Amino acid sequence: MSGAKKKKTSPAWLRAMGRNEPPDTFDVDGRTYTRVKTFKHDFFAATGLYESDSGRAVLKIGRQASLLGVPMRWTGRFLFRRESRLLRKTQHLDGVPKLTGVWQDTGLVHDFIEGRPLMKNDALPDDFFPRLEKLIAEMHALNIAYVDLEKRENVLVGDDGGPWLFDFQIAWDRSGWFVSRWILRILQKSDRYHLLKHWRRLRPDQLDEARLRECESPPFWIAGHRLIFRPITRLRRHILVWLGARTTAKGRSPG
Numbered sequence: 001m002s003g004a005k006k007k008k009t010s011p012a013w014l015r016a017m018g019r020n021e022p023p024d025t026f027d028v029d030g031r032t033y034t035r036v037k038t039f040k041h042d043f044f045a046a047t048g049l050y051e052s053d054s055g056r057a058v059l060k061i062g063r064q065a066s067l068l069g070v071p072m073r074w075t076g077r078f079l080f081r082r083e084s085r086l087l088r089k090t091q092h093l094d095g096v097p098k099l100t101g102v103w104q105d106t107g108l109v110h111d112f113i114e115g116r117p118l119m120k121n122d123a124l125p126d127d128f129f130p131r132l133e134k135l136i137a138e139m140h141a142l143n144i145a146y147v148d149l150e151k152r153e154n155v156l157v158g159d160d161g162g163p164w165l166f167d168f169q170i171a172w173d174r175s176g177w178f179v180s181r182w183i184l185r186i187l188q189k190s191d192r193y194h195l196l197k198h199w200r201r202l203r204p205d206q207l208d209e210a211r212l213r214e215c216e217s218p219p220f221w222i223a224g225h226r227l228i229f230r231p232i233t234r235l236r237r238h239i240l241v242w243l244g245a246r247t248t249a250k251g252r253s254p255g
Contacts, residue, residue, distance in 0.1 A: 015041050016076065018065030022048040026059060028101035028109055033057055044079060045169065049112060056112035057100060058166075064106055076106035079169060084108050086168040089142055095135040095164050113166060115158035122202055125161045129199045129206060132163035136191055143174040145187030149194040193218060 012018045022041075025034050033050035039058075040047045047060045060083075062076030080102075087099040087110065101109040132155065139146060147170050148154050156164040172187055196215035200207060 010041070012065065013067055014043055016044055016046045016061060016063040016065060017041070020065075022046045022059060022061060023103075026050070026103050026109075028057075028103075033059070033109075035059075044075070056114075057109050058097075058112050059103055059107055059109050061103065062106035073106065080106045080108060083168045083171075086144060086171050086173060089144065089173065090139060090168075093135060093138050095131065095162060097164065097166050110166070113156055113158055113164045115156045115160075115164065117153040118155040118157055118198065118202075120152070120201075122157065124157065124202060126206070128157070128161065128163055129195075129203055133195060133199075135163060135165065136195055140188045140191070143184060145172050145184055146191050147171050147187055149191050149198075152198060155198070 022035060022038055025032055027033070031052045031054055033052045036049045036051055036056075038046065038048045043063065045060055045062050047058060050057050050059055062078075062080040064073050064076050066072055084099065084102070087096065087108070090096045091099060097110040097113050099108065099110050103109060136146065136149070146165060146168075148167060154165065154167050156166060158164050172184065174181070174184060193215060196207070196211055200212065200215050204212075
């Protein structure tokens with residue numbers, strides 16, 4: 001007898017909210033939002049799309065569940081405070097979603113940006129990368145490093161044709177308790193390298209010789225990171241497939 005293959009679900013300890021799901025509804029400033037879908041639910045955070053009469057929003061909830069009996073809500077509070085601070089610092093920049101509220105002590109709410117993740121063979125407006133370069137430079141002027149620009153899917157191509165950065169979970173600024181000026185500069189140089197890498201792949205016609213030379217070879221710390229951590233990442237993906245947290249060990253997590 002044949003039947004539909006049962007979809008695997010992640011073990012509760014691998015999920016930020018354990019056996020729970022993001023709330024069906026929540027209220028911010030007198031508006032009630034209803035969950036449309038869950039984008040992602042991993043170890044550190046659960047992220048969902050919500051809508052109300054006034055529009056759509058994203059609720060991102062930092063970890064609340066314990067890990068094998070050890071309380072872990074403090075990590076969710078820590079990451080929530082960091083990401084909220086960075087979003088507040090960048091609210092005046094074009095290309096950063098508006099922070100609209102908080103949920104409990106580990107959840108932040110920001111506007112949902114209509115668009116799509118940057119894709120491998122994307123057809124982009126002529127001003128897309130110049131605008132993204134300007135956005136990154138403005139963040140750097142605020143002593144912030146985005147850090148996660150290597151992931152193409154962290155760059156959103158808005159329906160307005162412009163670039164948006166929305167995930168500040170691992171971004172850093174000088175308020176970080178161990179981020180000295182020289183570490184921040186290294187992280188910012190990495191931002192610059194990954195920006196030019198995407199630019200070269202998608203719109204090489206816009207790059208002059210100087211910019212092309214900048215992205216010919218990665219800085220030594222990026223090359224070292226790839227050498228050490230790529231095998232670890234592959235192993236981690238296979239383990240997550242075995243645990244049911246991923247459907248494939250290839251590429252990024254579809255969640």
